[in-house]
Amino acid sequence: MDRPWSPGSTILDPADGDGESRASGTPFAPSPVFASTYRLAGDPHAVAMQYGRFANAGWQALERLLGRLEGGEAVVFPSGMAAAVACLNPFLAPGDVLLLPADGYYTIRIYATQWLAPWGVEVRTVATPEVEAADLAGVRLLWLETPSNPGLDCVDIGALVARARAAGTLVVVDNTTATPLGQTPLALGADLVVSADTKALNGHSDVLFGHVAARDPAHAERVRQWRTLTGSIPGPMETWLVQRGLMTLDVRLERMSTNALAVATWLRAHPKVAAVRYPGLPDDPAHAVALRQMQRFGCLLGVTFVDDATARAFLERSTLIQEATSFGGVHSTAEQRSRWGHDAVPARFVRLSVGIEPLADLLADMEAALG
Numbered sequence: 001m002d003r004p005w006s007p008g009s010t011i012l013d014p015a016d017g018d019g020e021s022r023a024s025g026t027p028f029a030p031s032p033v034f035a036s037t038y039r040l041a042g043d044p045h046a047v048a049m050q051y052g053r054f055a056n057a058g059w060q061a062l063e064r065l066l067g068r069l070e071g072g073e074a075v076v077f078p079s080g081m082a083a084a085v086a087c088l089n090p091f092l093a094p095g096d097v098l099l100l101p102a103d104g105y106y107t108i109r110i111y112a113t114q115w116l117a118p119w120g121v122e123v124r125t126v127a128t129p130e131v132e133a134a135d136l137a138g139v140r141l142l143w144l145e146t147p148s149n150p151g152l153d154c155v156d157i158g159a160l161v162a163r164a165r166a167a168g169t170l171v172v173v174d175n176t177t178a179t180p181l182g183q184t185p186l187a188l189g190a191d192l193v194v195s196a197d198t199k200a201l202n203g204h205s206d207v208l209f210g211h212v213a214a215r216d217p218a219h220a221e222r223v224r225q226w227r228t229l230t231g232s233i234p235g236p237m238e239t240w241l242v243q244r245g246l247m248t249l250d251v252r253l254e255r256m257s258t259n260a261l262a263v264a265t266w267l268r269a270h271p272k273v274a275a276v277r278y279p280g281l282p283d284d285p286a287h288a289v290a291l292r293q294m295q296r297f298g299c300l301l302g303v304t305f306v307d308d309a310t311a312r313a314f315l316e317r318s319t320l321i322q323e324a325t326s327f328g329g330v331h332s333t334a335e336q337r338s339r340w341g342h343d344a345v346p347a348r349f350v351r352l353s354v355g356i357e358p359l360a361d362l363l364a365d366m367e368a369a370l371g
Protein backbone atom coordinates (compact mmCIF):
# COMPACT_ATOMS: atom_id res chain seq x y z
CA MET A 1 0.00 0.00 0.00
CA ASP A 2 3.02 2.25 0.34
CA ARG A 3 3.61 4.81 -2.33
CA PRO A 4 6.90 6.63 -2.68
CA TRP A 5 7.44 9.84 -0.79
CA SER A 6 7.75 13.03 -2.83
CA PRO A 7 11.16 13.88 -4.28
CA GLY A 8 13.99 15.40 -2.31
CA SER A 9 12.42 14.98 1.09
CA THR A 10 14.42 12.43 3.03
CA ILE A 11 14.21 13.04 6.76
CA LEU A 12 17.84 12.06 7.08
CA ASP A 13 19.42 15.03 5.36
CA PRO A 14 22.79 15.59 7.09
CA ALA A 15 22.35 19.33 6.66
CA ASP A 16 19.64 19.18 9.32
CA GLY A 17 22.20 18.11 11.95
CA ASP A 18 23.62 21.47 12.80
CA GLY A 19 22.26 23.24 9.77
CA GLU A 20 25.59 23.91 8.15
CA SER A 21 28.51 21.53 8.47
CA ARG A 22 29.38 17.92 7.79
CA ALA A 23 32.81 18.39 9.32
CA SER A 24 34.55 15.62 11.23
CA GLY A 25 34.03 15.87 14.93
CA THR A 26 30.52 17.34 14.74
CA PRO A 27 27.59 15.31 16.13
CA PHE A 28 24.88 13.94 13.82
CA ALA A 29 22.09 15.48 15.86
CA PRO A 30 21.84 18.89 17.51
CA SER A 31 21.96 18.83 21.31
CA PRO A 32 19.29 20.58 23.37
CA VAL A 33 20.19 24.13 24.34
CA PHE A 34 19.00 25.01 27.82
CA ALA A 35 19.03 28.79 28.08
CA SER A 36 16.56 31.42 29.17
CA THR A 37 19.22 34.10 29.02
CA TYR A 38 22.04 34.72 26.53
CA ARG A 39 24.92 37.13 26.87
CA LEU A 40 23.67 40.24 25.14
CA ALA A 41 25.88 43.33 25.07
CA GLY A 42 24.85 46.50 23.26
CA ASP A 43 22.44 46.34 20.31
CA PRO A 44 20.12 43.36 20.99
CA HIS A 45 19.29 43.00 17.29
CA ALA A 46 22.90 42.27 16.40
CA VAL A 47 22.60 38.64 17.57
CA ALA A 48 20.09 35.86 16.81
CA MET A 49 19.82 34.51 20.36
CA GLN A 50 18.60 37.09 22.84
CA TYR A 51 16.10 35.49 25.19
CA GLY A 52 14.59 32.01 25.54
CA ARG A 53 11.01 32.93 24.64
CA PHE A 54 12.11 34.42 21.30
CA ALA A 55 14.29 31.67 19.83
CA ASN A 56 16.04 28.38 20.53
CA ALA A 57 18.55 26.53 18.35
CA GLY A 58 16.67 23.25 18.85
CA TRP A 59 13.39 24.77 17.61
CA GLN A 60 15.19 26.11 14.57
CA ALA A 61 16.76 22.74 13.67
CA LEU A 62 13.42 20.94 14.02
CA GLU A 63 11.55 23.70 12.17
CA ARG A 64 13.98 23.45 9.22
CA LEU A 65 13.28 19.73 9.00
CA LEU A 66 9.50 19.99 9.47
CA GLY A 67 9.32 22.89 7.03
CA ARG A 68 11.05 20.81 4.37
CA LEU A 69 8.70 17.86 4.92
CA GLU A 70 5.58 20.06 4.90
CA GLY A 71 6.68 22.24 1.98
CA GLY A 72 6.35 25.46 3.97
CA GLU A 73 7.63 27.32 7.01
CA ALA A 74 7.17 25.50 10.34
CA VAL A 75 6.69 26.86 13.87
CA VAL A 76 6.88 24.46 16.84
CA PHE A 77 4.57 24.44 19.89
CA PRO A 78 4.40 22.66 23.26
CA SER A 79 1.29 20.61 22.31
CA GLY A 80 -1.11 19.95 19.48
CA MET A 81 -3.69 22.23 21.12
CA ALA A 82 -1.16 25.07 21.47
CA ALA A 83 -0.49 24.71 17.73
CA ALA A 84 -4.23 24.58 16.94
CA VAL A 85 -4.99 27.76 18.88
CA ALA A 86 -2.14 29.49 17.01
CA CYS A 87 -4.06 28.81 13.78
CA LEU A 88 -7.30 30.25 15.20
CA ASN A 89 -6.91 33.43 17.25
CA PRO A 90 -4.33 35.16 15.02
CA PHE A 91 -6.52 34.64 11.94
CA LEU A 92 -9.96 35.48 13.35
CA ALA A 93 -11.68 38.60 14.65
CA PRO A 94 -15.08 39.24 16.23
CA GLY A 95 -17.77 38.94 13.55
CA ASP A 96 -15.85 36.30 11.56
CA VAL A 97 -17.33 32.90 10.75
CA LEU A 98 -15.38 29.73 11.61
CA LEU A 99 -16.47 26.42 10.07
CA LEU A 100 -15.28 23.34 11.99
CA PRO A 101 -15.82 19.59 11.54
CA ALA A 102 -18.57 18.33 13.86
CA ASP A 103 -16.78 14.98 14.09
CA GLY A 104 -13.13 16.09 14.42
CA TYR A 105 -10.87 16.33 17.46
CA TYR A 106 -13.35 17.43 20.15
CA THR A 107 -11.06 19.71 22.20
CA ILE A 108 -10.80 22.10 19.23
CA ARG A 109 -14.62 22.31 19.09
CA ILE A 110 -14.80 22.91 22.85
CA TYR A 111 -12.15 25.64 22.62
CA ALA A 112 -14.02 27.33 19.78
CA THR A 113 -17.41 27.28 21.51
CA GLN A 114 -16.12 28.21 24.98
CA TRP A 115 -13.58 30.90 24.05
CA LEU A 116 -13.98 32.05 20.45
CA ALA A 117 -17.80 32.28 20.41
CA PRO A 118 -18.04 34.62 23.46
CA TRP A 119 -15.33 36.77 21.81
CA GLY A 120 -17.72 37.25 18.87
CA VAL A 121 -16.66 34.57 16.38
CA GLU A 122 -19.58 32.69 14.84
CA VAL A 123 -18.76 28.99 15.20
CA ARG A 124 -20.49 26.65 12.74
CA THR A 125 -19.96 22.90 12.54
CA VAL A 126 -20.52 20.39 9.75
CA ALA A 127 -19.87 16.65 9.63
CA THR A 128 -16.76 15.76 7.60
CA PRO A 129 -18.64 13.81 4.89
CA GLU A 130 -20.86 16.90 4.33
CA VAL A 131 -18.19 19.59 4.27
CA GLU A 132 -17.57 19.25 0.52
CA ALA A 133 -21.12 20.48 -0.07
CA ALA A 134 -21.06 23.19 2.65
CA ASP A 135 -21.70 26.82 1.76
CA LEU A 136 -18.45 28.77 2.21
CA ALA A 137 -19.91 32.22 1.52
CA GLY A 138 -18.89 34.52 4.37
CA VAL A 139 -16.69 31.88 6.06
CA ARG A 140 -13.37 33.39 7.18
CA LEU A 141 -11.67 30.16 8.23
CA LEU A 142 -12.40 26.58 7.20
CA TRP A 143 -10.94 23.90 9.50
CA LEU A 144 -10.51 20.44 8.02
CA GLU A 145 -9.40 17.22 9.64
CA THR A 146 -8.71 14.39 7.20
CA PRO A 147 -8.75 11.53 7.99
CA SER A 148 -11.02 12.67 10.81
CA ASN A 149 -10.55 11.44 14.36
CA PRO A 150 -12.22 9.11 15.31
CA GLY A 151 -14.57 8.50 12.34
CA LEU A 152 -11.79 8.26 9.70
CA ASP A 153 -13.72 10.06 6.98
CA CYS A 154 -11.66 11.89 4.38
CA VAL A 155 -12.33 15.05 2.41
CA ASP A 156 -10.78 16.20 -0.85
CA ILE A 157 -8.44 18.97 0.31
CA GLY A 158 -7.67 20.23 -3.21
CA ALA A 159 -11.35 20.52 -4.19
CA LEU A 160 -12.18 22.42 -0.99
CA VAL A 161 -9.19 24.72 -1.40
CA ALA A 162 -10.43 25.70 -4.87
CA ARG A 163 -13.87 26.58 -3.46
CA ALA A 164 -12.35 28.33 -0.44
CA ARG A 165 -10.12 30.51 -2.64
CA ALA A 166 -13.16 31.67 -4.58
CA ALA A 167 -14.92 32.54 -1.29
CA GLY A 168 -11.87 34.26 0.27
CA THR A 169 -11.74 31.60 2.99
CA LEU A 170 -8.53 30.55 4.73
CA VAL A 171 -8.05 26.74 4.87
CA VAL A 172 -6.41 25.07 7.88
CA VAL A 173 -5.89 21.29 7.87
CA ASP A 174 -5.33 19.29 11.06
CA ASN A 175 -2.95 16.67 9.65
CA THR A 176 -2.31 14.82 12.92
CA THR A 177 -3.65 11.44 11.83
CA ALA A 178 -1.68 11.43 8.55
CA THR A 179 1.63 13.21 9.43
CA PRO A 180 3.63 15.00 6.71
CA LEU A 181 4.90 11.66 5.41
CA GLY A 182 1.31 10.50 4.89
CA GLN A 183 -0.17 13.66 3.40
CA THR A 184 1.03 17.21 2.62
CA PRO A 185 -1.93 19.63 2.75
CA LEU A 186 0.19 22.67 1.82
CA ALA A 187 1.09 21.00 -1.49
CA LEU A 188 -2.67 20.55 -2.06
CA GLY A 189 -3.17 24.30 -1.57
CA ALA A 190 -4.10 24.61 2.12
CA ASP A 191 -2.91 27.81 3.81
CA LEU A 192 -1.93 26.31 7.15
CA VAL A 193 -1.33 22.81 8.44
CA VAL A 194 -1.44 21.91 12.12
CA SER A 195 -0.21 18.71 13.71
CA ALA A 196 -0.33 17.14 17.17
CA ASP A 197 3.17 15.67 17.08
CA THR A 198 2.28 14.01 20.38
CA LYS A 199 0.81 11.27 18.19
CA ALA A 200 2.54 9.46 15.30
CA LEU A 201 5.08 12.13 14.41
CA ASN A 202 6.98 11.69 17.66
CA GLY A 203 5.51 8.23 18.04
CA HIS A 204 6.97 7.09 21.35
CA SER A 205 4.17 8.12 23.76
CA ASP A 206 6.57 10.21 25.82
CA VAL A 207 6.12 13.85 24.70
CA LEU A 208 3.37 16.38 24.08
CA PHE A 209 4.26 18.55 21.09
CA GLY A 210 2.82 20.29 18.06
CA HIS A 211 3.66 22.34 15.02
CA VAL A 212 2.10 24.65 12.47
CA ALA A 213 3.35 25.05 8.91
CA ALA A 214 2.37 27.80 6.48
CA ARG A 215 2.82 28.33 2.75
CA ASP A 216 2.82 32.11 3.10
CA PRO A 217 5.77 33.40 5.19
CA ALA A 218 3.54 36.24 6.43
CA HIS A 219 1.19 33.65 7.95
CA ALA A 220 4.16 31.86 9.55
CA GLU A 221 5.32 35.18 10.98
CA ARG A 222 1.90 35.79 12.52
CA VAL A 223 1.94 32.31 14.10
CA ARG A 224 5.48 32.90 15.43
CA GLN A 225 4.48 36.26 16.84
CA TRP A 226 1.53 34.60 18.60
CA ARG A 227 3.98 32.11 20.15
CA THR A 228 6.31 34.86 21.34
CA LEU A 229 3.54 37.06 22.73
CA THR A 230 1.65 34.27 24.53
CA GLY A 231 4.76 32.37 25.66
CA SER A 232 3.40 29.17 24.14
CA ILE A 233 6.88 27.68 23.72
CA PRO A 234 8.12 24.07 23.74
CA GLY A 235 10.91 23.03 26.10
CA PRO A 236 14.37 22.25 24.68
CA MET A 237 14.27 18.64 25.90
CA GLU A 238 10.87 17.93 24.33
CA THR A 239 12.05 19.55 21.10
CA TRP A 240 15.10 17.31 21.05
CA LEU A 241 13.01 14.19 21.76
CA VAL A 242 10.69 15.01 18.84
CA GLN A 243 13.68 15.59 16.54
CA ARG A 244 14.95 12.16 17.59
CA GLY A 245 11.54 10.49 17.17
CA LEU A 246 11.06 12.03 13.74
CA MET A 247 14.21 10.31 12.41
CA THR A 248 12.32 6.99 12.33
CA LEU A 249 8.91 8.27 11.20
CA ASP A 250 9.31 6.85 7.71
CA VAL A 251 10.01 3.29 8.88
CA ARG A 252 7.46 3.45 11.70
CA LEU A 253 4.72 4.60 9.31
CA GLU A 254 5.66 1.96 6.80
CA ARG A 255 5.30 -0.78 9.42
CA MET A 256 2.19 0.71 11.04
CA SER A 257 0.40 1.16 7.70
CA THR A 258 1.17 -2.41 6.58
CA ASN A 259 0.09 -3.77 9.98
CA ALA A 260 -3.05 -1.59 10.02
CA LEU A 261 -4.26 -2.81 6.64
CA ALA A 262 -3.68 -6.45 7.62
CA VAL A 263 -5.40 -5.95 11.00
CA ALA A 264 -8.34 -4.17 9.31
CA THR A 265 -8.70 -7.01 6.81
CA TRP A 266 -8.50 -9.64 9.57
CA LEU A 267 -10.94 -7.87 11.89
CA ARG A 268 -13.66 -7.30 9.36
CA ALA A 269 -13.70 -10.99 8.44
CA HIS A 270 -14.28 -11.82 12.13
CA PRO A 271 -17.87 -12.77 13.06
CA LYS A 272 -17.77 -10.58 16.22
CA VAL A 273 -16.99 -7.45 14.19
CA ALA A 274 -19.85 -5.50 12.57
CA ALA A 275 -17.79 -2.93 10.62
CA VAL A 276 -14.25 -1.61 10.16
CA ARG A 277 -13.27 1.83 8.87
CA TYR A 278 -9.76 2.25 7.45
CA PRO A 279 -8.98 4.57 4.54
CA GLY A 280 -6.60 1.93 3.12
CA LEU A 281 -9.34 -0.68 2.64
CA PRO A 282 -10.20 -0.64 -1.09
CA ASP A 283 -13.96 -0.56 -0.45
CA ASP A 284 -13.87 1.97 2.41
CA PRO A 285 -16.05 5.04 1.67
CA ALA A 286 -12.96 7.26 2.16
CA HIS A 287 -10.60 5.18 0.00
CA ALA A 288 -10.99 7.01 -3.32
CA VAL A 289 -10.21 10.40 -1.77
CA ALA A 290 -7.44 8.94 0.41
CA LEU A 291 -5.82 7.35 -2.62
CA ARG A 292 -5.74 10.72 -4.41
CA GLN A 293 -4.10 12.70 -1.62
CA MET A 294 -2.38 10.37 0.85
CA GLN A 295 1.00 8.67 0.52
CA ARG A 296 0.16 6.34 3.40
CA PHE A 297 -3.09 5.46 5.12
CA GLY A 298 -1.72 5.47 8.67
CA CYS A 299 -2.24 3.55 11.88
CA LEU A 300 -5.84 4.34 12.90
CA LEU A 301 -8.81 2.01 12.54
CA GLY A 302 -12.44 2.46 13.61
CA VAL A 303 -13.79 -0.92 14.71
CA THR A 304 -17.48 -1.46 15.48
CA PHE A 305 -18.00 -4.74 17.33
CA VAL A 306 -21.30 -6.63 17.34
CA ASP A 307 -22.07 -5.40 20.87
CA ASP A 308 -20.66 -3.45 23.85
CA ALA A 309 -19.63 -6.59 25.75
CA THR A 310 -17.44 -7.73 22.84
CA ALA A 311 -15.79 -4.31 22.68
CA ARG A 312 -15.04 -4.52 26.42
CA ALA A 313 -13.76 -8.09 26.12
CA PHE A 314 -11.46 -7.08 23.24
CA LEU A 315 -9.94 -4.28 25.34
CA GLU A 316 -9.67 -6.31 28.54
CA ARG A 317 -8.29 -9.52 27.08
CA SER A 318 -5.74 -8.11 24.64
CA THR A 319 -2.25 -8.08 26.01
CA LEU A 320 -0.32 -6.42 23.17
CA ILE A 321 -3.07 -3.90 22.46
CA GLN A 322 -3.15 -1.66 25.53
CA GLU A 323 -6.23 0.25 26.60
CA ALA A 324 -5.24 3.91 26.43
CA THR A 325 -6.25 7.17 24.84
CA SER A 326 -4.10 8.94 22.22
CA PHE A 327 -2.65 7.07 19.23
CA GLY A 328 0.25 6.82 16.81
CA GLY A 329 2.79 5.29 19.20
CA VAL A 330 4.99 2.26 18.55
CA HIS A 331 2.71 0.25 20.89
CA SER A 332 -0.77 -0.71 19.71
CA THR A 333 -3.47 1.02 21.77
CA ALA A 334 -7.27 1.10 21.72
CA GLU A 335 -10.22 2.65 23.52
CA GLN A 336 -13.97 3.15 23.42
CA ARG A 337 -14.19 6.80 22.37
CA SER A 338 -17.72 6.99 23.79
CA ARG A 339 -16.28 6.88 27.33
CA TRP A 340 -15.28 10.57 27.07
CA GLY A 341 -18.79 11.68 26.13
CA HIS A 342 -17.68 14.01 23.32
CA ASP A 343 -17.78 11.90 20.16
CA ALA A 344 -21.04 10.73 18.57
CA VAL A 345 -20.01 7.06 18.51
CA PRO A 346 -21.61 4.04 20.21
CA ALA A 347 -19.96 2.08 23.06
CA ARG A 348 -19.27 -0.83 20.72
CA PHE A 349 -17.04 1.47 18.61
CA VAL A 350 -13.32 1.11 19.39
CA ARG A 351 -10.61 3.35 17.98
CA LEU A 352 -7.60 1.13 17.40
CA SER A 353 -4.09 2.49 16.82
CA VAL A 354 -1.93 -0.20 15.29
CA GLY A 355 1.71 -0.17 16.39
CA ILE A 356 4.91 -1.68 15.05
CA GLU A 357 4.65 -5.08 16.75
CA PRO A 358 5.24 -8.16 14.55
CA LEU A 359 1.99 -8.71 12.64
CA ALA A 360 1.74 -12.40 13.55
CA ASP A 361 1.84 -11.49 17.26
CA LEU A 362 -0.89 -8.87 16.83
CA LEU A 363 -3.17 -11.28 14.97
CA ALA A 364 -2.60 -14.00 17.60
CA ASP A 365 -3.36 -11.50 20.38
CA MET A 366 -6.63 -10.43 18.74
CA GLU A 367 -7.58 -14.04 18.06
CA ALA A 368 -7.07 -14.88 21.74
CA ALA A 369 -8.94 -11.73 22.88
CA LEU A 370 -12.00 -12.38 20.73
CA GLY A 371 -11.95 -16.08 21.53
Ligand SMILES: *Cc1c(COP(=O)(O)O)cnc(C)c1O
Pocket (backbone or CB within 6 Å): 079, 080, 081, 082, 084, 105, 145, 149, 174, 176, 177, 196, 197, 198, 199, 208, 209, 210
Ligand atom coordinates in the same frame (compact mmCIF):
# COMPACT_ATOMS: atom_id res chain seq x y z
C1 LIG B 1 -4.45 14.81 19.96
C2 LIG B 1 -4.95 15.70 18.90
C3 LIG B 1 -4.85 17.09 19.02
C4 LIG B 1 -4.32 17.76 20.28
O1 LIG B 1 -3.00 17.43 20.56
P1 LIG B 1 -2.37 17.56 22.04
O2 LIG B 1 -0.92 17.33 21.83
O3 LIG B 1 -3.05 16.52 22.89
O4 LIG B 1 -2.67 18.94 22.54
C5 LIG B 1 -5.30 17.86 17.96
N1 LIG B 1 -5.83 17.31 16.85
C6 LIG B 1 -5.95 15.98 16.71
C7 LIG B 1 -6.53 15.41 15.45
C8 LIG B 1 -5.52 15.13 17.73
O5 LIG B 1 -5.65 13.81 17.58
